[in-house]
Amino acid sequence: DAGITQSPRHKVTETGTPVTLRCHQTENHRYMYWYRQDPGHGLRLIHYSYGVKDTDKGEVSDGYSVSRSKTEDFLLTLESATSSQTSVYFCAIREGDSPLHFGNGTRLTVT
Amino acid sequence: DQQVKQNSPSLSVQEGRISILNCDYTNSMFDYFLWYKKYPAEGPTFLISISSIKDKNEDGRFTVFLNKSAKHLSLHIVPSQPGDSAVYFCAASAQSAAGNKLTFGGGTRVLVKP
Numbered sequence: 001d002a003g004i005t006q007s008p009r010h011k012v013t014e015t016g017t018p019v020t021l022r023c024h025q026t027e028n029h030r031y032m033y034w035y036r037q038d039p040g041h042g043l044r045l046i047h048y049s050y051g052v053k054d055t056d057k058g059e060v061s062d063g064y065s066v067s068r069s070k071t072e073d074f075l076l077t078l079e080s081a082t083s084s085q086t087s088v089y090f091c092a093i094r095e096g097d098s099p100l101h102f103g104n105g106t107r108l109t110v111t
Numbered sequence: 112d113q114q115v116k117q118n119s120p121s122l123s124v125q126e127g128r129i130s131i132l133n134c135d136y137t138n139s140m141f142d143y144f145l146w147y148k149k150y151p152a153e154g155p156t157f158l159i160s161i162s163s164i165k166d167k168n169e170d171g172r173f174t175v176f177l178n179k180s181a182k183h184l185s186l187h188i189v190p191s192q193p194g195d196s197a198v199y200f201c202a203a204s205a206q207s208a209a210g211n212k213l214t215f216g217g218g219t220r221v222l223v224k225p
Binding site: 100 | 113115117120145147152153154155156157160200202211212213214215216217218
């Protein structure tokens, strides 16, 4: 999607391994978010960032950490992946009062 | 407990007819509401929004209605088209809250039959 890129698009990993998902934006937006999408739950907020090195937890942050060392990059790390973290992960960006703009997602499977 | 609920997981409608999607919320601090549309293998895209100071907002074929006293909003699509077949998410935020975070409902899958 224009302005926001998630990588990888698909990943299969084993339980207990660390995983890092990357979100890259070219819009210079201040706010960046990580959501996960699961059937019946819609999208749930994991973590968000309101500036470089400024992050905060969302409603489902356990087992996840994030880092934002540059405006354009927001990384989501699963320190030790579990099967319950199998999901589709979406990054979103926002500036001012504009609606969230989402990337195309990363499908993660933990076996 | 889910603060935003979409009680109909799916909806099937004939092309040209009206699609009505419903959404209920429990948090009285929510003051801004949005609808997103999602196609398979893509991210959600913004469709339409409404502030709590309004009870209706219209954009082409899409109209959102807000009933604050009932904590209920609905999305009307008239006329429905096959390209409207997608999953629709209702979302809400409290604009005064830090980060202006969105809380989403579980989604409603709409199928428009030709």
